[in-house]
Amino acid sequence: MNDTYTTAKRPAVFLDRDGTVNAEVHYLSQPEQVELLPTVSETISMLNSRGIPVIIITNQAGIARGYFPEHNLIAIHDHLRQMLAEKNARVDAIYYCPHHPSAGLGVYRQVCDCRKPSPGMLTRAADELGIDLTRSLMIGDRESDLQAGAHAGCQTALVTTGYGQETSAAIDLKTVRGIGVFPTIADAVREWCNQSTNGAISVEETNIKPLH
Numbered sequence: 626m627n628d629t630y631t632t633a634k635r636p637a638v639f640l641d642r643d644g645t646v647n648a649e650v651h652y653l654s655q656p657e658q659v660e661l662l663p664t665v666s667e668t669i670s671m672l673n674s675r676g677i678p679v680i681i682i683t684n685q686a687g688i689a690r691g692y693f694p695e696h697n698l699i700a701i702h703d704h705l706r707q708m709l710a711e712k713n714a715r716v717d718a719i720y721y722c723p724h725h726p727s728a729g730l731g732v733y734r735q736v737c738d739c740r741k742p743s744p745g746m747l748t749r750a751a752d753e754l755g756i757d758l759t760r761s762l763m764i765g766d767r768e769s770d771l772q773a774g775a776h777a778g779c780q781t782a783l784v785t786t787g788y789g790q791e792t793s794a795a796i797d798l799k800t801v802r803g804i805g806v807f808p809t810i811a812d813a814v815r816e817w818c819n820q821s822t823n824g825a826i827s828v829e830e831t832n833i834k835p836l837h
């Protein structure tokens with residue numbers, strides 16, 4: 626490989642979907658059910674302007690369970706992207722796990738490496754998008770989100786939206802490389818950016834052009 630064309634790996638912000646980006650709906654299955662949570666579009670837009678990839682990482686076992694077909698999920702994600710675009714915000718990628726270890730039929734029923742708390746979706750994103758996981762942040766409302774982030778080597782942040790209140794009462798942040806518990810993703814990202822020691826965002830990286 627020619628070093629001239631090697632781009633340095635960069636930090637990213639990984640976001641859980643339900644209860645973190647959009648309001649928690651039990652097995653959300655239709656595009657009309659998507660409701661963006663406060664600060665989400667503004668925070669993603671800010672990260673876009675800094676050239677920091679924003680990647681959604683979501684377990685969607687409703688597919689394995691037969692609650693909705695995979696094409697509904699595609700439609701939901703198209704709608705979510707459209708809602709964000711209307712607020713000048715863009716996610717660089719959405720990774721989902723459609724599997725369940727014991728429910729469902731066919732290929733969906735399997736012990737996979739992508740279902741959170743496994744880190745498979747984060748490590749795949751890192752390979753495909755050139756992400757430095759050790760300088761990245763995973764934000765979510767459940768312990769499995771933070772465990773997936775920690776297993777991937779990221780720092781993690783808990784938001785109190787979705788199931789976050791319940792999670793905050795039960796979790797030991799030290800075991801999941803947690804930087805804190807926050808009311809919104811804006812607060813979590815602000816704290817992450819302010820941590821001078823983690824080197825999450827250097828001056829040079831603030832001018833990196835977006836992936837797309």
Ligand SMILES: [Mg+2]
Binds near residue numbers: 643644767
């Ligand atoms: Mg969630």
Ligand SMILES: [Zn+2]
Binds near residue numbers: 724
């Ligand atoms: Zn999976």
